[in-house]
Amino acid sequence: MSKIDKKLMSGTHFMLGNHAIVEGALAAGCDFFAGYPITPANEISQHMSQRMPRTGGVFFQGEDELCSVYALSGAALSGAKAMTATASAGFNYMLEGIGYAVASEIPMVIVNVMRCRGENYATQSDVMQLRWGASGDHEHIVLAPSSVQELFDFTVRAFNLAEKYRTPVIVMSETTISLMREKLVIPEADKLEIVNRKKPDVPPEAFVPFQAPEDQAPPLPSFGDGYRILHSLNPHDEKGGIAWDPDVFEKLYHRITNKISANYDDIIRVDDFFLDDADIALVTYGSETRPARQAAALAREKGIKAGVLKLETIWPVPEKHLEDLSKKVNKILAVEMNIGKYAGEIERVCGTSCEVSRVLKNRGEIHTTMEIMSAIEEAVK
Amino acid sequence: MKKHPLWKYLRQNALPHFFCPGCGAAQVLNFFLKAADEMQLDFNNFVGIGGVGCTARIPVYMNVESLHGVHGRTIPWATGIKLHKPELKVVIFAGDGDASAIGGGHLIHGCRRNLDVVMIVVNNLTFGMTGGQMAPTTPKNMKSATTPYGNAEEPFDICKLAETAGATYVARWTTAKPKNTKNAIKEALAHKGFSLVEIITQCPTNFGRRALSTGSAARNLEWIKENSVSSKKAETMDPQELESKFVLGTFVKKEKPVFRGSSVC
Numbered sequence: 001m002s003k004i005d006k007k008l009m010s011g012t013h014f015m016l017g018n019h020a021i022v023e024g025a026l027a028a029g030c031d032f033f034a035g036y037p038i039t040p041a042n043e044i045s046q047h048m049s050q051r052m053p054r055t056g057g058v059f060f061q062g063e064d065e066l067c068s069v070y071a072l073s074g075a076a077l078s079g080a081k082a083m084t085a086t087a088s089a090g091f092n093y094m095l096e097g098i099g100y101a102v103a104s105e106i107p108m109v110i111v112n113v114m115r116c117r118g119e120n121y122a123t124q125s126d127v128m129q130l131r132w133g134a135s136g137d138h139e140h141i142v143l144a145p146s147s148v149q150e151l152f153d154f155t156v157r158a159f160n161l162a163e164k165y166r167t168p169v170i171v172m173s174e175t176t177i178s179l180m181r182e183k184l185v186i187p188e189a190d191k192l193e194i195v196n197r198k199k200p201d202v203p204p205e206a207f208v209p210f211q212a213p214e215d216q217a218p219p220l221p222s223f224g225d226g227y228r229i230l231h232s233l234n235p236h237d238e239k240g241g242i243a244w245d246p247d248v249f250e251k252l253y254h255r256i257t258n259k260i261s262a263n264y265d266d267i268i269r270v271d272d273f274f275l276d277d278a279d280i281a282l283v284t285y286g287s288e289t290r291p292a293r294q295a296a297a298l299a300r301e302k303g304i305k306a307g308v309l310k311l312e313t314i315w316p317v318p319e320k321h322l323e324d325l326s327k328k329v330n331k332i333l334a335v336e337m338n339i340g341k342y343a344g345e346i347e348r349v350c351g352t353s354c355e356v357s358r359v360l361k362n363r364g365e366i367h368t369t370m371e372i373m374s375a376i377e378e379a380v381k
Numbered sequence: 382m383k384k385h386p387l388w389k390y391l392r393q394n395a396l397p398h399f400f401c402p403g404c405g406a407a408q409v410l411n412f413f414l415k416a417a418d419e420m421q422l423d424f425n426n427f428v429g430i431g432g433v434g435c436t437a438r439i440p441v442y443m444n445v446e447s448l449h450g451v452h453g454r455t456i457p458w459a460t461g462i463k464l465h466k467p468e469l470k471v472v473i474f475a476g477d478g479d480a481s482a483i484g485g486g487h488l489i490h491g492c493r494r495n496l497d498v499v500m501i502v503v504n505n506l507t508f509g510m511t512g513g514q515m516a517p518t519t520p521k522n523m524k525s526a527t528t529p530y531g532n533a534e535e536p537f538d539i540c541k542l543a544e545t546a547g548a549t550y551v552a553r554w555t556t557a558k559p560k561n562t563k564n565a566i567k568e569a570l571a572h573k574g575f576s577l578v579e580i581i582t583q584c585p586t587n588f589g590r591r592a593l594s595t596g597s598a599a600r601n602l603e604w605i606k607e608n609s610v611s612s613k614k615a616e617t618m619d620p621q622e623l624e625s626k627f628v629l630g631t632f633v634k635k636e637k638p639v640f641r642g643s644s645v646c
Binding site for chain 2: 032050059060061062064068069072073074077078080082224226228229230239241
């Protein structure tokens with residue numbers, strides 16, 4: 001493999017969202033990409049096919065999504081930082097491999113550029129599938145960028161979280177932002193936080209491959225390091241042996257889910273907009289944040305104290321932040337581009353402390369500022 | 382007590398194994414370890430892959446880096462490993478279901494790309510672990526758990542499939558031919574490129590009892606022997622005679638560049 005291009009393209013760019021994902025991955029150290037063609041994620045694999053071989057990595061086009069997602073497992077266990085990208089329908093197929101990666105604790109990043117069923121229009125309709133699609137018990141980390149800059153930043157963060165927690169991390173993109181061109185600032189190397197997986201600090205004979213504190217992932221050696229670990233989907237004890245025992249199973253899945261749910265402060269990120277003195281709050285994620293913020297600013301001009309809570313980590317649910325918000329404001333509007341899915345989570349967490357209404361749009365178009373503005377005015381009547 | 386000479390290669394905490402008495406997959410584990418031992422295979426740079434099924438347990442019992450537990454995705458795993466770390470030796474142990482039913486789509490593409498892996502297909506002509514259902518390899522008219530009146534489907538010839546798709550080493554033997562099988566595994570391990578060794582094996586519990594009306598491993602082996610012909614003899618036989626026979630031998634052995642990725646500069 002030749003290394004003739006830089007991985008980190010520090011500087012100011014005007015870039016397509018999908019290309020920003022690629023640059024974010026490379027900046028984080030991604031050296032293995034596998035994917036299967038699907039619109040509107042194609043610019044990711046096409047750009048990867050140019051960038052990977054010239055930066056010393058591997059580009060692989062699988063015969064389907066299943067092949068791609070399992071190739072990530074093989075590469076990641078061999079030491080790679082691996083990523084795939086797909087869109088809604090393709091994500092269906094990948095769920096099988098994501099479930100395996102959860103069970104075997106394999107770090108990887110999956111980008112899903114959500115699209116309307118069979119068509120490439122704007123939507124946020126997979127927000128539940130990303131969380132609950134894989135079979136078996138799991139906690140997923142899902143990040144929701146809202147701009148080209150965040151596609152870069154959150155992709156870097158997705159790799160860092162995947163490496164730290166040994167788990168698949170999903171970047172939930174959307175047609176709206178993936179196919180948008182915007183300003184992107186790629187930082188210098190010393191301004192970029194990069195996390196690499198922990199490797200064992202004991203020799204193979206002393207290493208217990210699936211032993212870790214209940215809120216952490218165990219260190220992960222690579223194939224060829226001499227540790228000879230069995231990575232199985234089947235319930236396994238701390239030594240990695242396939243073992244059916246209710247105690248072993250319970251302990252394993254407690255740790256696999258707890259390593260994510262117990263690290264709320266590290267994993268959850270939200271962003272406040274005019275919330276300090278707000279009476280009414282819009283809760284948004286992804287591209288819907290953009291018109292929601294404009295609407296809140298407009299409402300302020302009309303004397304309505306509106307603000308926005310943008311959820312940057314949408315899974316696990318930022319429950320503490322939502323709970324705090326529900327005690328501070330009189331009313332919450334859940335804004336999303338589907339038939340009303342994440343709204344259920346917001347109602348679950350906030351519904352006992354304040355009134356929650358839904359501002360939904362499910363016609364392949366993002367909300368306009370005025371539509372959200374009207375919803376705010378209606379809510380304060 | 383004296384230990385078996387291959388004992389040192391087994392993963393102690395995975396034993397005892399779960400194979401039925403008389404199972405052919407257990408023999409394949411033995412053949413493979415013998416071949417690896419004779420070739421002095423470096424077990425620190427060796428990944429054994431199994432999907433789901435009886436055969437998939439073979440790499441679980443070996444003291445190597447192993448991947449196990451998802452049905453049909455052995456080749457995708459192997460692809461990720463070989464592309465990122467080509468210096469590793471990767472061996473896939475797949476049953477006929479893993480290789481040609483749920484994983485059939487991956488098989489043809491692994492062959493087409495000439496991925497540098499060894500794939501040992503343990504073909505017991507049925508889905509053994511799940512209770513003896515019809516597989517894509519179950520001979521026509523034979524009874525199984527899901528073909529109680531006889532199999533109405535045409536079976537796959539896995540070797541022909543691999544050859545047509547572009548594999549660069551293809552051979553078929555049976556558990557009744559231990560020496561030939563072991564030698565074919567050695568040839569496959571030494572070969573650069575996609576190497577497929579199909580081994581016809583007895584499954585007394587779930588193929589034998591349903592298709593051959595006998596749970597005797599010896600009788601099942603006899604049946605395999607009676608229905609096997611060498612590739613040399615096959616050349617003299619007419620297609621109708623050959624229809625229900627297992628043709629044994631090496632079918633492909635050629636050099637071709639191995640897969641290094643889809644976009645290489």
